[in-house]
Amino acid sequence: MRELKNYFALFMLFACLSGCSSAYYSAMEKVGIHKRDIMVDRVEEAKDSQQEAQQQFASALEQLSALIAFDGGDLQTQYELTNEQYESSKSAAEEVGMRIAAVENVADALFDEWHEELSQYASVKLRRQSEQKYKETQRRYNSLIKAMHKAEDRMQPVLVALKDNTLYLKHNLNAKAIGALQGEYQSIKQDVEVLIKEMNLAIQQSQQFIDLLKS
Numbered sequence: 001m002r003e004l005k006n007y008f009a010l011f012m013l014f015a016c017l018s019g020c021s022s023a024y025y026s027a028m029e030k031v032g033i034h035k036r037d038i039m040v041d042r043v044e045e046a047k048d049s050q051q052e053a054q055q056q057f058a059s060a061l062e063q064l065s066a067l068i069a070f071d072g073g074d075l076q077t078q079y080e081l082t083n084e085q086y087e088s089s090k091s092a093a094e095e096v097g098m099r100i101a102a103v104e105n106v107a108d109a110l111f112d113e114w115h116e117e118l119s120q121y122a123s124v125k126l127r128r129q130s131e132q133k134y135k136e137t138q139r140r141y142n143s144l145i146k147a148m149h150k151a152e153d154r155m156q157p158v159l160v161a162l163k164d165n166t167l168y169l170k171h172n173l174n175a176k177a178i179g180a181l182q183g184e185y186q187s188i189k190q191d192v193e194v195l196i197k198e199m200n201l202a203i204q205q206s207q208q209f210i211d212l213l214k215s
Contacts, residue, residue, distance in 0.1 A: 046099035
């Protein structure tokens with residue numbers, strides 16, 4: 001049930017990003033929730049999704065480690081566990097991608113509005129201060145979104161390797177297959193370690209950006 005709710009939430013988010021962003025932001029502003037508030041929420045959600053993806057990919061690596069250490073028993077069960085970890089990792093990666101897209105969507109709206117409103121100041125001093133904050137926020141955002149995408153890209157080779165291992169095991173449920181997968185483990189392990197490192201950087205920058213928006 002929880003998984004169904006997550007997919008529904010992602011579907012609704014995608015629908016909003018696909019065609020009703022302006023109407024959504026306008027409606028939210030009418031009830032006192034501005035783009036900056038939405039930006040904070042979406043960066044926090046993106047950060048949370050990356051933390052969950054970290055845990056999921058670590059769990060998938062742990063299952064792969066258990067698989068190659070397998071020494072007798074039901075190989076079908078091992079395949080099912082490995083496939084489950086792959087599917088969960090794939091879902092986690094998709095959610096990260098959706099959350100990043102949501103951040104980009106509100107960021108575009110926020111910065112467009114902010115830039116347009118700079119010309120509306122009568123006070124030169126206040127306009128200059130707002131422009132400085134605008135440029136600094138945009139600079140920090142560009143750095144953040146780059147870090148998010150870099151971490152997201154790191155997930156793809158891991159997913160490809162997990163899928164390959166799952167497919168191979170599906171059609172070769174024997175001890176020889178386990179031996180063949182042992183050579184893949186170290187490569188996947190290195191990729192997961194790099195992925196977790198990149199995600200940590202993105203998560204750290206996310207919190208720093210949230211703090212900036214709240215200051």
